[in-house]
Amino acid sequence: MIEEIEISDLGVIAGATLPLGPGFTAITGETGAGKTMVVTALGLLLGGRADAATVRSGASNARIDGRWVVPETGIVAERVGEAGGDVDPFGSNGDAELTLGRTVTAEGRSRAQVGGRSAPVGVLAELSGHLVAVHGQSDQIRLRSQSAQRDALDRASGAELDSALTRYRAAFDSWQANSAELDVLTHDKETREAEAESLRAAMDEIEQAAPQPGEDDTLAATAERLTNLEELRLAAAGAREAVSTELADGEDVLALIENARRSLERVADVDEALQPIAEQLQNLSYLASETAGELSSYLASLDADDSHELEAINERRALLTTLMRKHGPTLDDVIATLERGSTRLLELDGDSERIDTLTAQVDIDAHELDEAASTLTDCRRATADRLGAAISDELSALAMPDATVVIEVTDKGEYTRSGRDAVAFLLRPHVGTEPRALSKGASGGELSRVMLAIEVVISAADPVPTYVFDEVDAGVGGAAAIEIGRRLAQLARHAQVIVVTHLAQVAAFASNHLTVVKESDGFVTASSVTRLEGDARTAEMTRLLSGLADSDSGRAHAEELLELARQRTKMVG
Numbered sequence: 001m002i003e004e005i006e007i008s009d010l011g012v013i014a015g016a017t018l019p020l021g022p023g024f025t026a027i028t029g030e031t032g033a034g035k036t037m038v039v040t041a042l043g044l045l046l047g048g049r050a051d052a053a054t055v056r057s058g059a060s061n062a063r064i065d066g067r068w069v070v071p072e073t074g075i076v077a078e079r080v081g082e083a084g085g086d087v088d089p090f091g092s093n094g095d096a097e098l099t100l101g102r103t104v105t106a107e108g109r110s111r112a113q114v115g116g117r118s119a120p121v122g123v124l125a126e127l128s129g130h131l132v133a134v135h136g137q138s139d140q141i142r143l144r145s146q147s148a149q150r151d152a153l154d155r156a157s158g159a160e161l162d163s164a165l166t167r168y169r170a171a172f173d174s175w176q177a178n179s180a181e182l183d184v185l186t187h188d189k190e191t192r193e194a195e196a197e198s199l200r201a202a203m204d205e206i207e208q209a210a211p212q213p214g215e216d217d218t219l220a221a222t223a224e225r226l227t228n229l230e231e232l233r234l235a236a237a238g239a240r241e242a243v244s245t246e247l248a249d250g251e252d253v254l255a256l257i258e259n260a261r262r263s264l265e266r267v268a269d270v271d272e273a274l275q276p277i278a279e280q281l282q283n284l285s286y287l288a289s290e291t292a293g294e295l296s297s298y299l300a301s302l303d304a305d306d307s308h309e310l311e312a313i314n315e316r317r318a319l320l321t322t323l324m325r326k327h328g329p330t331l332d333d334v335i336a337t338l339e340r341g342s343t344r345l346l347e348l349d350g351d352s353e354r355i356d357t358l359t360a361q362v363d364i365d366a367h368e369l370d371e372a373a374s375t376l377t378d379c380r381r382a383t384a385d386r387l388g389a390a391i392s393d394e395l396s397a398l399a400m401p402d403a404t405v406v407i408e409v410t411d412k413g414e415y416t417r418s419g420r421d422a423v424a425f426l427l428r429p430h431v432g433t434e435p436r437a438l439s440k441g442a443s444g445g446e447l448s449r450v451m452l453a454i455e456v457v458i459s460a461a462d463p464v465p466t467y468v469f470d471e472v473d474a475g476v477g478g479a480a481a482i483e484i485g486r487r488l489a490q491l492a493r494h495a496q497v498i499v500v501t502h503l504a505q506v507a508a509f510a511s512n513h514l515t516v517v518k519e520s521d522g523f524v525t526a527s528s529v530t531r532l533e534g535d536a537r538t539a540e541m542t543r544l545l546s547g548l549a550d551s552d553s554g555r556a557h558a559e560e561l562l563e564l565a566r567q568r569t570k571m572v573g
Contacts (some may be wrong), residue, residue, distance in 0.1 A: 035516050068100065
């Protein structure tokens with residue numbers, strides 16, 4: 001429930017405080033005084049779009065603050081806490097105070113406060129659905145749409161439909177997700193099959209070649225050696241002969257080293273310093289002898305090489321080069337293709353199984369979706385009969401005694417997240433006429449009364465803490481206006497009701513009457529809000545009835561109307 005709203009520099013309102021509270025509050029005032037600014041202010045508090053044009057001329061910003069009474073615990077308190085704000089408990093009945101604020105600058109920038117803390121404007125919008133239901137001329141237009149009519153029907157359906165809709169949406173989401181995946185796999189089936197076939201051919205080619213890590217480098221080195229085989233043989237043979245074969249003068253390397261060692265050993269006794277040198281020459285002799293043996297072995301290996309080996313190696317290198325060109329660029333990449341290809345083939349080969357699994361699952365989903373949709377349709381049709389009859393009864397009380405509302409629920413032939421139902425509210429304004437869609441057959445005044453009748457009926461099944469009606473009485477008057485006032489008073493038994501009206505017949509039923517007063521000093525026009533009681537209220541009622549606040553006949557009529565409202569309000573209670 002809204003306890004109070006404070007407005008500063010919004011439109012023509014320089015500053016105003018609206019004491020609201022429980023029951024039925026009527027807001028009246030002269031044309032142009034700024035009554036609709038009250039609804040605008042509330043819209044801003046509920047996360048509506050900010051418009052720099054709403055800031056009072058000459059002011060730097062407009063400011064709106066609201067105080068709500070909300071449960072100390074529950075979804076509103078939880079969301080406020082998530083946004084960093086607080087609700088302030090008071091009393092012992094579990095109630096708490098929530099403050100909301102909105103500032104709009106002359107440049108169009110906007111800031112929001114929730115529970116004493118700055119918060120994104122989106123938080124206000126999230127809270128709005130749990131705090132207030134606002135109805136204005138735009139909502140009358142919206143009521144002409146099938147989606148709004150379906151929403152109204154669903155609100156009246158209660159827990160049974162909520163359960164059916166939850167089941168339906170679970171089936172719809174599963175069906176939609178699995179169908180989408182199946183479509184992708186089916187659409188790409190040929191492409192994926194071609195990829196698998198190409199991958200198998202590549203893997204067969206690589207497996208037949210059986211390349212080994214580093215094999216290309218090893219083969220390159222071997223080919224280089226075989227290509228220069230004769231040069232290697234001549235070099236090795238010459239080196240061996242120099243080391244171990246007697247030279248033409250009879251002195252090879254081994255002989256020369258041996259001669260040098262003997263020369264030193266003959267005089268080593270004379271000078272001990274020569275002994276280590278002689279030992280080194282002995283070691284050189286051993287090393288030269290080993291080197292000669294290794295050269296002989298190397299020459300033997302060259303002599304053993306097959307003359308056809310080079311041809312085979314070049315053929316192998318050509319094969320590896322082809323593999324690297326097709327699957328490389330390196331031999332390691334070619335070998336890695338086998339590992340990656342095996343994993344990818346498992347994925348591609350699994351598509352057929354996945355398609356079969358998905359096809360079966362989509363069939364199951366479709367069956368579940370069809371059953372859930374049928375249950376949802378049955379709930380809506382059952383509610384449609386009850387709601388149509390209840391709205392028709394309400395319209396009878398709203399000076400439309402011959403009007404009948406028929407709610408049709410038909411199959412629109414496609415599944416959406418809301419079901420497969422097309423919901424249409426049809427209005428038969430008079431006996432003998434055919435029911436016509438609200439979008440075609442209802443005037444503005446009739447839509448106002450249909451909208452109010454819907455809220456009165458639905459409020460029992462889906463109550464909202466606060467209802468705000470802006471010009472709900474547009475296009476009506478006389479007895480119809482009195483019945484609108486009485487029905488608003490009835491709605492106020494279960495919720496807070498705030499109505500912006502220009503009709504005395506509606507305002508008479510209010511338990512709290514506020515008026516927006518416009519004042520001007522000849523240079524600046526400003527409006528404020530005043531709470532009316534006693535003679536002041538009678539004067540405002542007189543003005544609404546006759547246009548003159550001091551008309552004697554109008555005053556008598558106003559007093560009569562107020563008394564009538566009191567009596568009928570007692571009957572409502």
